[in-house]
Amino acid sequence: MSELSVKHLLGIKYITKEDIELIFKTADHFKEVINRPIKKVPSLRDITIANLFFENSTRTKLSFELAEKRLSADVINFSAAASSVKKGETLIDTVNNILSMKVDMVVMRHPNPGAGVFLSKHINASIVNAGDGAHEHPTQALLDSFSIRERLGEVAGKNVVIVGDILHSRVALSNIYALKLQGANVKVCGPKTLMPKYIESLGVEVELDLRKALQWCDVANMLRVQNERMDISYFPSTREYTQQYGVNKALLESLDKEIVIMHPGPINRGVEITSDVADSGQAIILDQVENGVAVRMAIIYLLASKIKQ
Amino acid sequence: MSQKVLLNATEVHIILNRLACQLIENHEDFSDTVLIGIQPRGIFLAERIKKLLTDTYKIENVKLGYLDITFFRDDFRRSEKILAANKTQIDFVVENKKVVFIDDVLYTGRSINAALTAIQSFGRPEEVELLCLIDRRFSRHLPIQPDYRGRQVDAINEEKVKVSWVENEGEDTVYVINT
Numbered sequence: 001m002s003e004l005s006v007k008h009l010l011g012i013k014y015i016t017k018e019d020i021e022l023i024f025k026t027a028d029h030f031k032e033v034i035n036r037p038i039k040k041v042p043s044l045r046d047i048t049i050a051n052l053f054f055e056n057s058t059r060t061k062l063s064f065e066l067a068e069k070r071l072s073a074d075v076i077n078f079s080a081a082a083s084s085v086k087k088g089e090t091l092i093d094t095v096n097n098i099l100s101m102k103v104d105m106v107v108m109r110h111p112n113p114g115a116g117v118f119l120s121k122h123i124n125a126s127i128v129n130a131g132d133g134a135h136e137h138p139t140q141a142l143l144d145s146f147s148i149r150e151r152l153g154e155v156a157g158k159n160v161v162i163v164g165d166i167l168h169s170r171v172a173l174s175n176i177y178a179l180k181l182q183g184a185n186v187k188v189c190g191p192k193t194l195m196p197k198y199i200e201s202l203g204v205e206v207e208l209d210l211r212k213a214l215q216w217c218d219v220a221n222m223l224r225v226q227n228e229r230m231d232i233s234y235f236p237s238t239r240e241y242t243q244q245y246g247v248n249k250a251l252l253e254s255l256d257k258e259i260v261i262m263h264p265g266p267i268n269r270g271v272e273i274t275s276d277v278a279d280s281g282q283a284i285i286l287d288q289v290e291n292g293v294a295v296r297m298a299i300i301y302l303l304a305s306k307i308k309q
Numbered sequence: 310m311s312q313k314v315l316l317n318a319t320e321v322h323i324i325l326n327r328l329a330c331q332l333i334e335n336h337e338d339f340s341d342t343v344l345i346g347i348q349p350r351g352i353f354l355a356e357r358i359k360k361l362l363t364d365t366y367k368i369e370n371v372k373l374g375y376l377d378i379t380f381f382r383d384d385f386r387r388s389e390k391i392l393a394a395n396k397t398q399i400d401f402v403v404e405n406k407k408v409v410f411i412d413d414v415l416y417t418g419r420s421i422n423a424a425l426t427a428i429q430s431f432g433r434p435e436e437v438e439l440l441c442l443i444d445r446r447f448s449r450h451l452p453i454q455p456d457y458r459g460r461q462v463d464a465i466n467e468e469k470v471k472v473s474w475v476e477n478e479g480e481d482t483v484y485v486i487n488t
Binding site for chain 1: 377379380381382385386387392393394395396397402426427429430431432
């Protein structure tokens with residue numbers, strides 16, 4: 001197979017295992033490209049992409065922009081803070097105005113879950129979801145799986161635990177979909193208050209004890225506590241959270257095996273993960289960032305190949 | 310669909326030897342020369358040429374790389390066929406080197422045009438030459454000609470020239486296929 005089954009990347013829920021394999025195979029080639037002395041290819045020289053960020057982002061926005069530029073696409077950037085959204089313009093109006101400028105693809109981050117799906121029903125351009133509220137963040141999940149595959153050879157059969165604020169995390173949901181699709185075993189670990197009620201229905205196990213979870217896993221994906229999405233207090237104090245669910249060097253050394261540590265960033269050093277762990281050889285956090293560009297190049301390239309002239 | 314043999318195994322081997330000798334005439338000990346096989350099908354020819362240079366003509370340290378041109382092609386989104394990439398493997402710098410592109414069939418010249426752009430990602434070669442086994446005359450879209458050619462063929466556009474290699478198809482033969 002050399003074509004994606006979808007026109008948009010709205011979430012992992014909407015794609016197939018074959019799509020993931022194709023994205024990874026293509027990303028392997030782009031990873032080689034971005035390690036060349038000249039890191040650019042001309043494939044998308046006649047494609048224009050709009051990056052619409054209705055919510056703050058640093059690395060995702062930079063990663064997408066770099067991926068687009070390395071494919072030679074023309075890029076326009078938009079952030080809600082400095083736009084007419086503040087003046088009361090609707091999402092469809094904003095996007096249609098941008099599309100009138102002959103834009104072929106939209107990369108969108110939005111605080112509302114389902115914003116990408118909603119938009120896909122109203123516009124013709126291809127849409128890549130760069131995070132929609134607490135719903136999905138498909139490119140992060142794909143780069144996470146790509147990084148596991150790179151480090152451990154394959155994702156199938158591996159034990160992966162996602163630790164932290166599962167309730168508010170779009171990274172967790174997309175990762176669960178992606179990992180299950182590829183045949184990995186998934187557990188989630190965190191305070192009971194940060195665990196969605198029916199999480200088991202996704203085929204994952206809940207483990208409240210961090211040590212047991214780490215002892216079981218090959219890979220631990222550490223998530224940030226999303227204070228900005230918390231309207232109430234979900235745990236007594238940050239200190240108590242760190243004591244229960246923070247990973248430190250002593251804890252890792254007490255395990256029978258060496259596990260791989262991942263983090264989607266931004267890291268709260270000393271909260272979910274200590275500096276000596278984040279900077280150790282076990283952590284592949286910076287590999288994830290590098291792979292992010294290659295994976296996003298692959299996704300944009302494959303979606304763009306479906307835009308007919 | 311009918312097909313006829315254009316070159317049999319013996320003819321292919323004679324031509325490969327001649328091409329290797331022509332390369333030696335121009336590049337002597339290959340210290341400033343690198344061979345680049347164009348993916349996907351040029352790599353078989355490139356490996357054969359390298360093997361001849363190394364085993365038969367005892368030239369040491371012949372450098373060979375593979376170049377994939379998928380992301381540099383000019384027909385992205387213009388062809389019904391989805392373009393799938395292959396591996397690029399160039400473990401040396403091409404800066405100030407004499408580069409010899411190697412491909413099995415030269416047809417429109419668009420692949421070589423893409424390769425000329427793609428190779429720039431690895432440095433600025435001193436010069437670039439082109440070696441091909443089959444040169445399809447009168448079918449060029451661009452002003453690109455080979456420096457070393459195995460056999461020149463006048464095939465019409467409806468015909469396809471297919472090069473089979475022992476490594477992937479079990480025989481060294483060149484066919485003209487009427488589609």
